[in-house]
Amino acid sequence: MNNAFKDAIKAGRPQIGLWLGLTSSYSAELLAGAGFDWLLIDGEHAPNSVQTILTQLQAIAPYPSQPVVRPSWNDPVQIKQLLDIGAQTLLVPMVQNADEARLAVKATRYPPAGIRGVGSALARASRWNRVPDYLHQANDAMCVLVQIETREALNNLPQILDVEGVDGVFIGPADLSADMGFSGNPQHPEVQAAIEHAIGQIRAAGKAPGILMANEQLAKRYLQLGALFVAVGVDTTLLARGAEALAARFGAEKTAEGSSGVY
Known part of the structure; x- marks a missing residue:
């Protein structure tokens, strides 16, 4: 077993990504062929379920783009389900301190290293027990990215970084601001x-x-500063702004101004 995304960030190779919020396996597969290194399947703000995340993982699987899944919360039960359907890299939202980071890591590891429940006979991740020695290999293939989004989390960042098993820390600019x-x-x-x-x-x-960060200038600056996994756009925004621009070129009235924000 291997995790190409984890290998890349461990080697210091910058990875450029795109956020997926359309909850569609069809659009996920379309974007998997666009050339991004990773695609974030959002279970926090997009109306995804375990089933819709599963279909997107299946759609992305034949392509080089690596899926990253964001659960709605740092919940070991939800994390267990996402790992069983084949997620290997998780972006865990709103991690405030080292204890919460430690919980996220433990949720991705089988005992005795963690608390992930053993249900490999039912799991796509183990190919329904067809992956030899899955239970002994799975822990090393997991990649845990924790999301810091508040001043409290920034203050606790040194302790969060000390947690073994945290592979990356994602800064959430919208909530942080x-x-x-x-x-x-x-x-x-x-x-x-x-x-x-x-x-x-x-x-x-x-x-x-x-x-x-969808602002191209800022995204490039973060890369220059050493950011290693940077999402540079969101599928919903690309579709909305692209459609509005096309309509405007044929005389449609401009829609209401939206937020310039992050996305």
Whole structure:
């Protein structure tokens, strides 16, 4: 067993990604062929279920793009289900401290290293017990990315980085800017300073920094600063803005102004 995404960030190779929120295996497969290194299947803000995440994992599987799955919460039961359907890399939202980071790691490991329930006979991940020695190999293939999105999490970042099994730390600019009092404005200088400082801390600890930023100039800056997994767009936004631009070229009235935000 191997995890190409985990191998890439461990080797320090920057990975460019795209956020998937359309909850469709058809659009997921279309985007899997677009050339991104990784695709984030969002179970936190997009209306996904275990079943819709499964179909997207199946759709992406034949392509080089690597799937990353975000559960709705740092919940060991939900994480267990996502791992059983074949997710290997998880982006765990709203991790505030080292204890929560430790829980996320334990949820991805079989005992005695963790608390993942053993149900490999029912699991796509083990190919229904057709993968030889799956129970002894699975732990090493897991990749845990924890998401820091508040001032509290930033203050606790050194302790989070000390947690064994945390492979990367993803900075959530939308929630972070809101928590810092600059809702809808992740480009505020104070927010940017906090993000840049965090990227430096994460790299210094030997972990992989990540972020979502659709602003091309900022995304490239984060890469220059050492970010190793950067999502540069969202499928829903690409579809909405592309459709609006096409309609406008043929005289359609401009729709209501949206938030410039992160996405």
